[in-house]
Amino acid sequence: MKLFPIFMKLAGRRVLVVGAGPVAESKIGGLLAAGAAVTVVAPSATDAVREWASANTLEWHSREFRPDDLDGAALAIAAVPASAAKAVFEESRRRGVLCNSVDDPGNCDFYYPAVVDRGDLQIAISTAGHSPALAQRLRKELEQRFGPEYAAWIRQLGEARREMFASEMDPGARRERLHEIAAGTPPNAGVVPSSGMVYLIGAGPGDPELLTLKALRILGHSDVVLHDDLLTPEILELIPSTARVESVGKRHNDRQVTQQEINQRMCAYAHSGKTVIRLKGGDGAIFGRAGEEIDALRAAGISFSIVPGVTAASGAAAAAGVSLTDRRLGSALVFLTAQRCKGNPPPNWKALAELGGAAAIYMPGGHEAHLAEELMAGGLDRQTACIVVSRATRPDERVIRTTVGKLADLPKLPAPALLLIGVLGAVETDPGTSIKLIKSKTKFI
DSSP, X not given: XXXXXXXXXXXXXXXXXXXXXXXXXXXXXXXXXXXXXXXXXXXXXXXXXXXXXXXXXXXXXXXXXXXXXGTTOSEEEXXXXXXXXXXXXXXXXXXXXXXXXXXXXXXXXXXXXXXXXXXXXXXXXXXXXXXXXXXXXXXXXXXXXXXXXXXXHHHHHHHHHHHHHHTTOOHHHHHHHHHHHHTSOOTTOSXXXXXXXXXXXXXXXXXXXGSOHHHHHXXXXXXXXXXXTTSOHHHHTTSOTTSEEEEOOTTXXXXXXXXXXXXXXXXXXXXXXXXXXXXESBOTTTTSSHHHHHHHHHHTTOEEEEEOOOOHHHHHHHHHTOOSOOTTTOSOEEEEESOOXXXXXXXXXXXXXXXXXXXXXXXXXXXXXXXXXXXXXXXXXXXXXXXXXXXXXXXXXEEEEEEGGGGGGOOOOXXXXXXXXXXXXXXXXXXXXXXXXXXXXXXXX
16 A cells, blocks of 8 residues: 655644553654644553653543544554554544554554654655564664754755745746755765764653653664663663663672773674664763763764753752752852762862852762862861752652761762752751851852
């Protein structure tokens, strides 16, 4: 059967998804990215779907499918067992709503294609359900042919086209000029890479709903995922079942996975033509050794793309109900880490104190006593208020308000943890004196 290929605008339009398991979750991510108003019907749901519903990102009805669920729907997705999907498909047909039954080609009005996504340039591949594996293979080949640079170039072509249509240019000359521009190639597109692609993705502080839509979309196309040990199970569940998943966290099996080994695995998988995801908590470009991995990828001639994530400091501040900056107290925000590479000198705490502002200290676990000594030696009063946040944005998060002088007395907290100093609201029990405590005797807050 011949299929009619179209690209549909779903922004603001109602889409019904029947089912709320891991498969449905992956479909929902793409629909939300397209701006659809998603309604989910299922007796139970994954944690990510529940959190989307709690945040009003979508509407979830915890029950079985009813025919009137299709009222006003532009599309329907049935991500349920075949018998239930058939009922959804048949009712959709009666109502004139296009329906896709996942992994059931016989009960589909349309199929999900494999997509090469380069911004506004999208290339969709379909085999009419005969061989999704072939579609995925072709997608990978096209991703190598049309690199990330096409995303910016397609916008430039659009701007040129709009400028020409706004001018009094002869239509024939305009058409010829537009074809001439499109016959070129974007910058850095002269060489087609012979290897796969690596995406350095930040997964956020833990809450799967803080994973960006771009990260979720790319994750759905992964062949190999190399992930940190501290990612939540809810985020790991978003990885396609077809992908090879390897934990390269420093706690994995109580064995040290060296950075060199991680670099070697990334490059080896990419050289074999795989789409590789290096998945890290928070934002991998902030104390996540991303620089070393970027150097290794460049040295190996492998294409890569960085997808930022919500950094741990933002997650910790949200968990504590505070702002990282406040113009009434200072104009600086400094990120530091308690974990230092061997041979690196400690921060200049005195200079930091004179700068003023707030500080977020990553990975303070096990170093609290030493940090307190260095902070006070740098001029910070021992009564300066601070916040320690453990496992921010996760169900078992802990927020402890204390002072610099009492950091050494804290109980051992589970990782990941973060120390905030100089944020307004660090002392909730005495709001009248909190600013005084934070400012202490120096400008370092």
